Amino acid sequence: MKLAVPLLLLSVISAALFAVSAAVTKVPAVYVFGDSTADVGNNNYLSGTDAKADFPHYGVDFPHQTPTGRFSNGYNTIDFLAIHMGFKRSPPPYLAVVNKTHPLILRGRRGVSFASGGSGILDSTGTTITMTKQIQDFAAHESNIASRVTAAVAKGLLSKSVLLISSGGNDVFAFFFATGGNATADQTEQFYNVMITNYTTHLKALYDLGARKFALINVPPVGCCPISRVMHPLGACLDGLNALTKGFNDRVSVLMKNLSSEMEGMKYTIGNSYNVVMNIVSDPAGVGYKDVSSACCGSGKLGAEVMCSPNTTFCTNRNEFLFWDRIHPTQETSEKAGFELYGGASEYASPINLKQLVES
Ligand SMILES: *[C@@H]1O[C@H](CO)[C@@H](O)[C@H](O)[C@H]1NC(C)=O
Ligand SMILES: *[C@@H]1O[C@H](CO)[C@@H](O)[C@H](O)[C@H]1NC(C)=O
Ligand SMILES: *[C@@H]1O[C@H](CO)[C@@H](O)[C@H](O)[C@H]1NC(C)=O
Ligand SMILES: *[C@@H]1O[C@H](CO)[C@@H](O)[C@H](O)[C@H]1NC(C)=O
Ligand SMILES: *[C@@H]1O[C@H](CO)[C@@H](O)[C@H](O)[C@H]1NC(C)=O
Numbered sequence: 001m002k003l004a005v006p007l008l009l010l011s012v013i014s015a016a017l018f019a020v021s022a023a024v025t026k027v028p029a030v031y032v033f034g035d036s037t038a039d040v041g042n043n044n045y046l047s048g049t050d051a052k053a054d055f056p057h058y059g060v061d062f063p064h065q066t067p068t069g070r071f072s073n074g075y076n077t078i079d080f081l082a083i084h085m086g087f088k089r090s091p092p093p094y095l096a097v098v099n100k101t102h103p104l105i106l107r108g109r110r111g112v113s114f115a116s117g118g119s120g121i122l123d124s125t126g127t128t129i130t131m132t133k134q135i136q137d138f139a140a141h142e143s144n145i146a147s148r149v150t151a152a153v154a155k156g157l158l159s160k161s162v163l164l165i166s167s168g169g170n171d172v173f174a175f176f177f178a179t180g181g182n183a184t185a186d187q188t189e190q191f192y193n194v195m196i197t198n199y200t201t202h203l204k205a206l207y208d209l210g211a212r213k214f215a216l217i218n219v220p221p222v223g224c225c226p227i228s229r230v231m232h233p234l235g236a237c238l239d240g241l242n243a244l245t246k247g248f249n250d251r252v253s254v255l256m257k258n259l260s261s262e263m264e265g266m267k268y269t270i271g272n273s274y275n276v277v278m279n280i281v282s283d284p285a286g287v288g289y290k291d292v293s294s295a296c297c298g299s300g301k302l303g304a305e306v307m308c309s310p311n312t313t314f315c316t317n318r319n320e321f322l323f324w325d326r327i328h329p330t331q332e333t334s335e336k337a338g339f340e341l342y343g344g345a346s347e348y349a350s351p352i353n354l355k356q357l358v359e360s
Helices: 007-024 077-084 131-149 151-160 169-178 185-209 239-262 273-282 331-343 354-359
Strands: 030-034 111-113 162-166 213-217 267-271 291-295 321-323
Touching: 030 077, 030 131, 077 162, 077 331, 077 354, 131 151, 131 185, 162 354, 169 239, 185 239, 213 239, 213 354, 239 267, 239 273, 267 331, 267 354, 273 321, 273 331, 321 331, 331 354
Parallel strands: 030 111, 030 162, 162 213, 213 267, 291 321
Antiparallel strands: none
């Protein structure tokens, strides 16, 4: 569509619209990438995947009890991080705004979520929207914005915006189960190398598009999820899976340190969801939890044998559960994580926390 409004005038109007949001939020926009820990409804638009959460009892504690596609009883960790940054909640799913008539100026100008449950850092992980595709969608979104506000304005806004990335858990799960939990040291090393190489490719692509403020969330101890514990004869955490996860997280920390010295103007925080969850698991009562091993929603042993759906039951004391379903945290856990990742000490966010990244 060709607009009659002169380009300059249009730029001024658009820049003003952006400025309004910048005045009430701490950054102009938030862009989100990753898996089900971040998805707010992109997968609702996909068919042929069971990585979905757009039915009850998901969303039972969300406003109006809406199952939005979040893998939670309410808000997820990204929502809480966005709230700390002055937004109402996570930005909307890309697939909900992409074909709207006023797509980018009215909706999505304060950010978009490209995250897709089931995806990983590797394109070979899962059958949903790969990280590669998420970044292509982001590039399309950015060029659409640029066509409305000029490339320079779009780049300026992007450089001040925060990119939240929460991925890696599905790759770790896939590798662990493909090797029956018996991978050799060489196989594990090779897995880490492929993961780091591909993560580097993604981060460089985002940097080349103009992103400067990166907020990564590391992989939680997935060996403690109900779906993992149910494979242990005593329902304990799978230590091998946690060790694999921690090894990956450690390499991501080194990678980011390396990249920050190569990429001029790049700043980052890594939110340590591994430590957040481990600390809850090791002292449940200390943080007011009664159950850190079973799913609130689901059925069978540990609520982990049948996934959460309208066919299963769910607990009433959701604030005393670490896990909502057999993989994902409750809103209560996400709120705790959001608090620590945003403003917490280096145990939970390093080398700086998200608040410091936002204010830098
Ligand atoms: C958006 O529009 C394109 C082109 O018409 C179509 O291929 C695509 O499926 C639409 N996507 C959504 C999520 O509606
Ligand atoms: C990792 O990245 C390389 C280089 O971009 C690519 O060729 C390869 O397909 C990726 N591997 C996976 C498993 O996604
Ligand atoms: C892994 O090791 C266990 C115990 O040594 C063995 O029972 C199992 O068959 C092995 N799994 C695979 C896939 O090799
Ligand atoms: C970080 O940089 C060092 C030194 O160049 C290199 O040996 C190492 O492989 C890099 N590690 C990662 C994870 O990028
Ligand atoms: C719920 O139960 C119905 C009836 O038994 C079944 O057809 C359906 O597939 C079940 N849904 C899920 C998500 O398990």
